[in-house]
Amino acid sequence: MEPVLIFDTTLRDGAQGENISFSPEDKIKVAQRLDDMGIHYIEGGWPGSNPAADRFFELARSTEFVTARITAFGSTRRQGIPAEEDANLKALVACGSPAITIFGKTWDLHVVDIMGNTLSENLAMIEESVAFLKGHGREVLYDAEHFFDGYRANPEYAVKTLSAALSGGADIIVLCDTNGGTLPHEVTEILETVKAALDAETGRDIRMGIHAHNDCSVAVANSIAAVQAGAIMVQGTINGYGERCGNTDLTSVIPILNLKLKRPCVSAENLKKLKPLSRFVSETSNMIPLASRPFVGKSAFAHKGGVHVSAVMKEPLSYEHIDPEDVGNRRRVLVSDQAGRSNIEYKAKEMGIDLDAPEFDSKRIVNEIKMLEQEGYQYEVADGSFKVLMDKFLLQYEPVFDLESFRVTIEKDKDRPCTSHAIVKVNVGGVSEITAAEGHGPVSALDNALRKALSRFYKELETMHLVDFKVRVMDGRGGTEAKVRVLIESRDGDDIWSTIGVSEDIIEASFEALADSFQYKLAKKK
Ligand SMILES: CC(=O)SCCNC(=O)CCNC(=O)[C@H](O)C(C)(C)COP(=O)(O)OP(=O)(O)OC[C@H]1O[C@@H](n2cnc3c(N)ncnc32)[C@H](O)[C@@H]1OP(=O)(O)O
């Protein structure tokens, strides 16, 4: 059976998603990662539509791609002019990509009502545009826009548009669910019928592809249905980015094809690059990675319920449909008020804590954690504080400092922005230290003052930074007296950890999270 070809359109359809844009240099970096993953086609953009698209193709011409064919995207010629005079088609040829995808109209509604065209001129536009590009020696993929809607409205005409593309010499016919309103059973039925008709008409096994949008949340299911109905190409994007609700998420399609349907489209070794690729594309496009994204999300193999963790510790298959490492992901165990003993034992093991120590009474620890979670602590997102807490439970806690007092002041003058100052008094091994510092806001001032006080004793603090600070009001009904939960993320080189503080006073909650962060860092060194 022919392997399924993966066509990535992150850099074109993905970039049509809200809040997503790539510089030409970003696009090249993403394209190189896609190539490294073994993706077959990379659609870089629409030449002539904007300077960034043109610059991408210029850069792509001098970049070596090992497996991927760079593909340019554009429309059929404008109505009423010969293909060779059409600026868009000329730009497609000039960009130098070895493959070109052009989209044309299938749906009579679009031909007549939207474009003000005639049905016959539309067929001529499709055939002549494909023939023009083939005449320049390019592989041509024909994207039949709105194919499924067009087919439902006027099946005979919809199939004629595909025949026109084939007469022009199209290499692959891609059926597009442009509005994303089609369901998997319709994809199966329509693709099978249309392929049979085209095969019979041409006497060939026509190579078909699918391009699905996710407006009904079934773009992946539609793409898989298409493959099972005979398609040999899936178009989609990394993380499902794309116009409106997005495109087919290739981070699901690829592992489904490889691991479930046994139709490998990338090597097993490359499949392990899937999660890093997903994260790279999120970072490059400045989108927050979706934790619950199947296969590649942070939570895709995260176990929280005690029943699950207990079973997974005995046999991972009990609550995991694949081995997370096959897609470059990893198993995580969360500690929360839904935890049982197994979660604690698993986490302790991960942290190198001796489960057989006499102080290790996981049942007592679970109960105490549940009580703390009732008060608002949430250890599943605060690994640093969880470690500090475990040290306390196991009588291994050696405070790296004792707080004697702190004071924070905020000043606002009529004509000047707010300024914050903090004074901190700590005791380290019997030596008192008092320091003052200012900062961009009270937490920053407190962080600076505490760091200044401790750095006299601990030089290693120089490399540690606070990278994120989040505050959540836990019970809105208390108004300004409600409890708040502060989460702080700190970093030292590649090591990142989170700590938590809870109080009715936001400064006290922040101090608690800061103190845990310093404790985690310095105790780890010890
Ligand atoms: C389903 C899809 O995702 S298709 C891809 C959609 N992506 C984009 O549109 C992003 C890039 N697009 C652009 O930068 C611009 O739209 C451009 C440069 C391509 C065109 O810009 P403009 O010439 O100003 O046209 P505009 O965007 O207003 O309208 C699109 C034109 O393309 C025409 N057109 C649409 N589809 C086709 C087609 N398949 N074949 C020929 N012409 C087409 C429309 O009729 C319209 O022409 P009109 O202005 O004469 O009515």
Ligand SMILES: CC(=O)C(=O)O
């Ligand atoms: C071609 C394309 O992007 C679509 O029809 O959705």
